[in-house]
Amino acid sequence: xxxxxxxxxxxxKNLPVALATIIEGPHTGACMIVRPHDDKETPFAVEGSLGHxxxxxxxxxxxxxxxxxxxxxxxHYGPEGQSTPEDLVDTATVKVFxxxxxxxxxxxxxxxxxxxxxxxxxxxxxxxxVTVCDAREIFATRRRFPMxxxxxxxxPAPMFTEHGSLLGPRDAVCILTHDPKFDVxxxxxxxxxxxxxxxxxxxxxxxxxxxxxxxxxxxxxxADLERLMSPIGLDLGSRTPEETAISICAEIIAxxxxxxxxxxxxxxxxxx
Amino acid sequence: MRDILDELDRWKDSxxxxxxxxxxxxxxxxxxxxxxxxxxxxxxxxxxSVSGGCVEGxxxxxxxxxxxxxxxxxxxxxxxxxxxxxxxxxxxGGIIHLFIQPLDW
Numbered sequence: 001x002x003x004x005x006x007x008x009x010x011x012x013k014n015l016p017v018a019l020a021t022i023i024e025g026p027h028t029g030a031c032m033i034v035r036p037h038d039d040k041e042t043p044f045a046v047e048g049s050l051g052h053x054x055x056x057x058x059x060x061x062x063x064x065x066x067x068x069x070x071x072x073x074x075x076h077y078g079p080e081g082q083s084t085p086e087d088l089v090d091t092a093t094v095k096v097f098x099x100x101x102x103x104x105x106x107x108x109x110x111x112x113x114x115x116x117x118x119x120x121x122x123x124x125x126x127x128x129x130v131t132v133c134d135a136r137e138i139f140a141t142r143r144r145f146p147m148x149x150x151x152x153x154x155x156p157a158p159m160f161t162e163h164g165s166l167l168g169p170r171d172a173v174c175i176l177t178h179d180p181k182f183d184v185x186x187x188x189x190x191x192x193x194x195x196x197x198x199x200x201x202x203x204x205x206x207x208x209x210x211x212x213x214x215x216x217x218x219x220x221x222x223a224d225l226e227r228l229m230s231p232i233g234l235d236l237g238s239r240t241p242e243e244t245a246i247s248i249c250a251e252i253i254a255x256x257x258x259x260x261x262x263x264x265x266x267x268x269x270x271x272x
Numbered sequence: 273m274r275d276i277l278d279e280l281d282r283w284k285d286s287x288x289x290x291x292x293x294x295x296x297x298x299x300x301x302x303x304x305x306x307x308x309x310x311x312x313x314x315x316x317x318x319x320x321s322v323s324g325g326c327v328e329g330x331x332x333x334x335x336x337x338x339x340x341x342x343x344x345x346x347x348x349x350x351x352x353x354x355x356x357x358x359x360x361x362x363x364x365g366g367i368i369h370l371f372i373q374p375l376d377w
Contacts, residue, residue: 002376002377003376004377005377008277021371023371024346029374072307074296097371270301
C-alpha cells in the first residue's frame with residue numbers, strides 16, 4: 001500500500017497519524033507516515049523513509065509528540081537524525097515538515113431539544129464529532145438529529161462512566177436539558193473528565209438554583225465551579241436556537257484561544 | 273488535507289498526475305494554518321486552498337511546472353516583505369511558505 005493510500009485510510013477512519021516530509025535538504029520530497037501505538041516498547045510504527053534509519057527514528061519519536069499535542073510544523077535535523085544544537089553545528093540541515101492528523105474534537109450535547117439540533121449543525125461546520133445524549137427515547141432519535149454522528153439514549157452517569165475517558169482538552173460538553181435530574185449528574189460526570197469546555201444552559205436564576213443542587217451533590221470546589229460556563233455562550237443577544245448555537249460555539253473558540261471576544265476594530269493586537 | 277481527500281481519490285482513480293501544495297510555515301498574519309492544502313492535476317484542475325485566494329493562481333503555475341519536470345519539489349514563499357518572494361502579495365501582509373511536490377500515489 002502506498003504512503004498516500006495508507007495516510008488517506010487512517011484520516012478517513014479518524015485514527016491519529018502524522019505525515020513527515022523532507023522539505024529542504026538531501027532527499028527533498030521523501031516522506032514517511034507515523035502511526036502511534038499504545039505499547040510502551042514500540043510506541044510507533046512507520047511506513048516510508050526519510051533516507052536514513054536514525055533520521056526516521058528521531059523524526060518518528062518527535063512526530064508522536066506533535067500528534068499528541070495536535071501540532072503541525074517544521075523541525076530541523078542533521079542528515080543522520082542529529083537533533084541537539086551542538087550536533088547540528090557543522091552539518092547540513094534537513095528541514096522536516098511534520099503534519100499531525102488528529103481525530104476530530106468531540107462535542108457531547110445533553111438534552112434532545114430544539115437548541116440541540118442547531119448546536120449540532122454549527123458544531124459539524126466546525127469539524128466536531130457530535131454526540132447527542134438524552135434518556136428519553138421519543139426525543140433522542142436519529143430522525144430528529146440526522147446531523148449528529150451519534151444519538152445515544154441513556155442517562156448522563158452511565159454515559160460518562162463508559163465513555164468519559166474519551167474526552168480531553170480539545171473536546172466540549174454542552175448541557176442543554178434545563179432539568180436538574182439530568183443536568184446535575186451530567187455536570188458531575190463532565191467535571192470528572194479532562195474535557196476543555198463545559199457549558200450549561202439556563203437563565204441566571206436557573207444557574208443559581210443549580211449551584212445549590214450541585215452543592216447538595218457534593219460539588220463545592222471553586223476550581224470545579226470555575227470550569228462551568230453557565231449561563232452558556234457569549235453575550236451576543238442571541239434569541240433563536242441557531243443564534244444561540246453560534247454564541248456557544250463562539251464561546252468555545254474564545255476559551256480555547258484565550259481571547260476576550262470583542263469586535264476586531266475595538267482591539268489592536270494580532271488577528272490570528 | 274482531510275478536506276481534499278475525496279477529490280484526490282477521484283484523480284488517483286482516473287490516473288491523473290497531481291501536485292500537492294501545503295502551507296508549512298506562516299510569519300505574521302496568515303489566512304490559513306500550517307497544513308492547509310491544495311492540489312493541482314495535470315489538466316490544471318484545482319481543489320482546496322492555501323490562502324484567502326491571494327496566491328492560488330501562482331501556486332497553479334508552480335504546480336504545473338513541477339508536474340512537467342521544469343521545476344523540482346521545493347519550498348516557495350509568498351509575502352510582501354521578502355525580497356525573494358514572488359510578485360504576488362498577501363492582502364493580510366503576512367508571509368507564507370508552501371511546500372509543493374508531485375504526489376506519489
